[in-house]
């Protein structure tokens with residue numbers, strides 16, 4: 001049994017069947033990539049995992065518990081964190097403060113955060129945020145405004161903001177979209193570094209095959225809302241169905 005078990009999930013938007021009958025099993029402590037052409041349903045699937053969308057049919061189990069019917073912040077508290085495509089950081093707060101906020105949100109279960117004073121008051125938040133920054137080699141940037149960070153460090157901060165919540169499953173939707181090759185390679189290195197340091201499962205939706213083949217241990221190919229093949233990267237590379245549906249497009 002995988003840490004994430006998706007069974008017979010379907011999702012329709014009006015007349016459009018965005019997800020057909022999706023089955024997916026993600027093994028604990030692995031990097032699992034979901035690839036497929038534009039419009040294949042990758043983001044829709046991810047949205048079903050984090051509670052942003054409710055599937056029409058099927059089940060989504062995380063560590064033996066159903067995520068369906070739970071609110072996004074409840075799913076986050078179960079141990080699933082999502083990394084956004086564009087860094088969602090607070091530019092006018094310090095790097096440390098940026099990490100304290102999600103730390104507090106995760107502990108407190110707060111959905112809407114408007115009480116910065118509550119963040120500062122809660123015992124242990126600052127220490128935990130400092131520990132993550134040290135782990136991510138960002139201690140020297142602790143007190144500077146997040147807006148002043150380089151693009152690469154903003155991405156690093158964003159990862160710290162996720163990791164401070166101690167997720168067991170990290171979901172990434174096209175983490176290198178729009179990046180130049182050098183930034184893409186830095187992101188690959190950063191994700192490898194994170195994976196090496198902790199017990200974490202990663203599920204990456206990615207268009208860039210260089211990223212997929214650099215990181216993934218297993219790959220699911222989605223086409224028109226249905227999984228086409230699932231296998232190890234070496235097998236996916238030469239798979240005729242994959243060539244036809246995706247690589248040759």
Ligand code: ADP
Nearest residue numbers: 013016018036037038039040041042043044045
């Ligand atoms: P991918 O991430 O693989 O590119 P998406 O999951 O974003 O694909 O989209 C799958 C299909 O569902 C596409 O045809 C898209 O236009 C459609 N779709 C996605 N979200 C919505 C929505 N909220 N309302 C209507 N159609 C949507």
Ligand code: MG
Nearest residue numbers: 042043044173
């Ligand atoms: Mg998408």
